[in-house]
Amino acid sequence: xxxQEKDSTGDIFKVxxxxxxxxxxxxxxxYRGNCEQLHSSSEAKSHYSEGEENSPTVKVAGRIVVMRLxxxxxxxxxxxxxxxxxxxxxxxxxxxxxxxxxxxxxxxDFIGAEGQLFKTKTEEITVRVKKFTLVSKSLxxxxxxxxxxxxxxxxxxxxxxDLIGNMDSRERFIKRSKIISSIRxxxxxxxxxxxxxxxxxxxxxxxxxxxxxxxxxxxxxxxYLRIALELHxxxxxxxxxxxxYELGRIFRNEGLSRKHNPEFTMLExxxxxxxxxxxxxxxxxxxxxICDEVLGTTEIxxxxxxxxxxxxxxxxxxxxxxxxxxxxxxxxxxLSKEEKLKKCEELKIExxxxxxxxxxxxxxxxxxxxxxxxxxTFVTHLPKELCPLAKITEGDDSTIDVFELCIxxxxxxxxxxxxxxxxxQRQMFEAQAGEEVQNIDNDFLLALEHGMPxxxxxxxxxxxxxxxxxxxxxxxxxxxxxxxxxxx
RNA sequence: GGGUCGGUAGCUCAACGGUAGAGCAGUGGCCUUUUAAGCCAUUGGUUCAGGGUUCGAAUCCCUGCCGGCCUACCA
Numbered sequence: 001x002x003x004q005e006k007d008s009t010g011d012i013f014k015v016x017x018x019x020x021x022x023x024x025x026x027x028x029x030x031y032r033g034n035c036e037q038l039h040s041s042s043e044a045k046s047h048y049s050e051g052e053e054n055s056p057t058v059k060v061a062g063r064i065v066v067m068r069l070x071x072x073x074x075x076x077x078x079x080x081x082x083x084x085x086x087x088x089x090x091x092x093x094x095x096x097x098x099x100x101x102x103x104x105x106x107x108x109d110f111i112g113a114e115g116q117l118f119k120t121k122t123e124e125i126t127v128r129v130k131k132f133t134l135v136s137k138s139l140x141x142x143x144x145x146x147x148x149x150x151x152x153x154x155x156x157x158x159x160x161x162d163l164i165g166n167m168d169s170r171e172r173f174i175k176r177s178k179i180i181s182s183i184r185x186x187x188x189x190x191x192x193x194x195x196x197x198x199x200x201x202x203x204x205x206x207x208x209x210x211x212x213x214x215x216x217x218x219x220x221x222x223x224y225l226r227i228a229l230e231l232h233x234x235x236x237x238x239x240x241x242x243x244x245y246e247l248g249r250i251f252r253n254e255g256l257s258r259k260h261n262p263e264f265t266m267l268e269x270x271x272x273x274x275x276x277x278x279x280x281x282x283x284x285x286x287x288x289x290i291c292d293e294v295l296g297t298t299e300i301x302x303x304x305x306x307x308x309x310x311x312x313x314x315x316x317x318x319x320x321x322x323x324x325x326x327x328x329x330x331x332x333x334x335l336s337k338e339e340k341l342k343k344c345e346e347l348k349i350e351x352x353x354x355x356x357x358x359x360x361x362x363x364x365x366x367x368x369x370x371x372x373x374x375x376x377t378f379v380t381h382l383p384k385e386l387c388p389l390a391k392i393t394e395g396d397d398s399t400i401d402v403f404e405l406c407i408x409x410x411x412x413x414x415x416x417x418x419x420x421x422x423x424x425q426r427q428m429f430e431a432q433a434g435e436e437v438q439n440i441d442n443d444f445l446l447a448l449e450h451g452m453p454x455x456x457x458x459x460x461x462x463x464x465x466x467x468x469x470x471x472x473x474x475x476x477x478x479x480x481x482x483x484x485x486x487x488x
Numbered sequence: 489g490g491g492u493c494g495g496u497a498g499c500u501c502a503a504c505g506g507u508a509g510a511g512c513a514g515u516g517g518c519c520u521u522u523u524a525a526g527c528c529a530u531u532g533g534u535u536c537a538g539g540g541u542u543c544g545a546a547u548c549c550c551u552g553c554c555g556g557c558c559u560a561c562c563a
Binding site: 011012013015016066068069070071072073074075077086088090091092106107118120121122124126140141142143144145146147148149150151152153154156157161165207208209210228252254255257258260350362386387388411414459474484485487 | 511523556
């Protein structure tokens, strides 16, 4: 097929391949060139000073995302890490031959450009290009320039296209990274030590979730991907690292939803010589510091327009009081199991009748109370069955010293006064394990028997925190590459 | 796993039983400050896949694949 015939097919990829071939014939290999990026787009813009003669020369680089050719001059927008920047190409400035070459560039190509800054008549700071270089060629078309990429599947599978076309998505992910670095700064400043513990574990403990299984060839035994960070971090408390945290990925082999991704990022923090009340202050300070450093406001607007205020003191409420309030006229906790089930029916809460009493109550909490906790609320005094790793409340052996911080209708962070009595801990494990006694983490109990200082501990689901702080509609909008079924 | 909605040009979307279209992108022209630039011309389709109903299917039915939402599972 001749070049002419290929061109007439209209297939963009083939047309671009031909352009690439033509460049190479002319002695230009766009994948061999490079350029200097002295300024990012926003750095360049910050160098502008009124009056073009005062403005310095800048060297910028990025991907062409918009091209507006007007005969002998053109406006182009490039995208770099800081966003978009406009370039102005004029035949009389870059030279006739160069301008001819420029006109053959495509949207999607990477270029480097240098020139003086000026303001257009609509006040946009723009580079008046003097010299430019093609440094990488794009062979595929970009998504539509105005609407961007809309197809959710393609957004997830080809996130790079989403990041090029959808600036709100791009900004959300930048915000995620800034939130995480803000968290690290906050904890480091208070002398917490960041550590890394095993992701591959012979027994996946610290939570009640189904783990992913893998095989460890060298040891010839099945291993699990971790489902929590807790048990290793507490071993470090035993080891004398009395302020410790880990921020990393954990894996739970469970359903996918708007609020769940099988691999997600967890922060767990342990501080000795404090308790769950100390954790309250820590998490509030931490979130308010993020608001200050990253968002510049404590007021969040959700995707549906509802406002969340994160400033000031936060509400506190006892679990039991919330349940009684939500279930109305009767004392929920005085009801028999049958009466509870009946009440659930009245309240239109689907409950599996085989569940234990406290599980039915937990269902009520998760289905009608938690979704209503939009403003930050510390829910305290949870029933002991829900958290086998925490201390029993003094003077009330039915509850534990714990809070669950709920914001945006989701659990953002649970925190405990950590159980450090090795004998009580063993009992709790045994009661929970029932028949499956072999699953008890004896190595962890051995560590506890050596003595663990009193401590407050906390887990923060980072993805959900990012959902909250960015007003995202789904966890998939906060994870660059969410889990999807592979395409064959 | 169940329910439900969707999959049409590279992208954003029309057409909803009667010849598959538009805008953007692309290609060829015009245009020396544009802002989703504009103007003229023009290329581009196994309508997700496979069956069925029908004179005729993108459209109706069935099965499958992929995804969204809801739900289930879920410390």
